[in-house]
Amino acid sequence: MLRFLVRRTLGAVVILFLLSVVTFLLFFGMPRDPALLICGKTCTPANIENIHHVLGLDKSIPEQYLTFLHNIVLGSDSFDQGPCPAPCFGYSYHTNEAVWPTLMDRLPTTVSLTLGAAVVFLVAGLATGLLAAWKRGSLIDKTVTAGSMVISSMQIYFLGPLALALLVYQSHLFEKPAYHNLTSDPVSWFSGLLIPWVVLSTIFAAQYTRMARSSMIEQLQEEHVRTARAKGMSRRYVFFRYAWRGSLIPVVTIFGIDLGSLLGGAIITETTFGLPGIGQLAVQSVFFSDLPLLLGVMLFAATMILLFNIIVDTCYAFIDPRVRLS
């Protein structure tokens, strides 16, 4: 178990390192001058010279990368804006704020949005999917299957504005979604995130419904399930004690992947509802060509994905006793 975790963590670190090299090269190593991107359309050569010097862009690319890596691990005092403790991703070009504290500032919004929605879509998806499998071939099954198919073909950038228009702008039933601090104002926190949760989890739940249904049906055809039935166990017992567990594996896999990628920023949902999370931060920093901030968000999001991959693989061992981690 421990060996497995160590090995997977080392693998993840290697991938993160490669990713940082590639993104760094992409952002700073291209023939185009990042200073031009920062400076924009009204730029004098003196400005560019200044930017070069301030950002250390006049050094060679490997040198710049080593500085970048050094700052992440050990922090840095050489920034004009002030000291930058580890993990230091530098300062934003646009707002002049340190990248890491900005990320941590945005994180609660993304975590609230993701975890709230994840609970809803996992429960709703599993419940409807298992119900459809239990009543296979019935009207319920057909309704659930068709409904989940239509919903999973919808896009957040359609369903989100539609919900906003109908529930907020046209009927004034709800307030405009916003993020409030959970600890200081739990009621507004809940009401402000309600519509984003519902929209996000509707789309995700539909996929879980389809997956839970098909993997449950597959499980019911397994031999151990048939043996259990042949020994005289009731259908209900076999369904909820035997088959249910096996059908969880594909669901857990996708759940981990979804959770990891959402925690790195639910880009479209946050943009649609104007929630100040990490995804919105990424989109905003694209418009200002804010490379340090983008680099920080990229590495953070990749870390989340890799972390949840490891968590998922560890979870297999608990769900399926046949899986040995070594």
Place this chain on the structure above:
Amino acid sequence: MTSPPKAEGGGTPVVGGEREPGKGPEGGQVEGRSPGRLMWIRFKRDRVGVVSAFVVGFFFLIGLLAPLISKVYGKDPFTVYADERPELFDSAGVPVQPNGGISGEFWFGLEPGNGYDVFTKLIYGIRTSLMISLTVTVAVVLTGIVLGVTAGYLGGKADFAIGRLIDFLLAIPAQLFFIASMPVVVSLFVSPRDETPTYVRVVALIAVQWLLGWMSLGRILRGATLSLREREFIEAARVSGATSERIIRKEILPNVVTPLLVQSTYLLPNFVTAEAALSFLGVGIVEPTPDWGQMFAKASTELVLQNDITYMFFPGVSMIIFVIAFNLLGDSVRDAFDPKSAR
């Protein structure tokens, strides 16, 4: 036993070498039909599949004929009717007539704000989106074939290298990478001081989606090739002196057409929605070039949400229909190729 299908005769590539035709559900009467023909017969019998194929074809036809349709219809997606016909709009730029200004003259109404004609904007938008997504799909399929089949056939070091590359690319947060790399890729072609021409944005969109789009297909093709490589007919070809190039072209490729076709039908709608997402976020295609996804961006502005909710249904509903039809088509193609696969 299973001999490699003879593809030299031309016509449709012969597929489905996994099954022996004689053992198909049709029994003995199928003698003489190629697996490709069998698949076609099965597909034609699937009503859902045929209908979705027509719907998908309809969308492609619209995209293809957009200039012709708009010529007949007499409008284009670039005319700013807010300037041309100010009497149709109120002071906020919202169409005066109910339901977004739908009338005999403007079939789908007018866009709040600039007042573009929604009908032509939608068909031109579909044209732009499908053009980009189709190009990405072709690029992804070619890359998937080259890298996947190479990895599976050669094995050893090549397989290891390509396998690690796939692992690495899969760890990259795709959507974030798309939006983050768009300005960088665009700045490769034009100086940030100049206006970005549309074709540069199109090329950049294709490039970033292609780069992170081929891995799943590559993996599947690698797996398929790997299992084919050990089969007797490949061995027979090798023993009789066929070169690797010939084995790949004549023996392996015809046998991986099934997963290739099924996967591509699943991939294309994904590229359409991903491209639309980028345009929705504002990093893809921007006005005045019409684009499916960019219409969603317009639809989520306060002006539309507050005053003219009709507008958002045109891109929204058409995209839902498109995605559903494509997914159903994918299922039908899969079932036609492999009737044993369970839903």
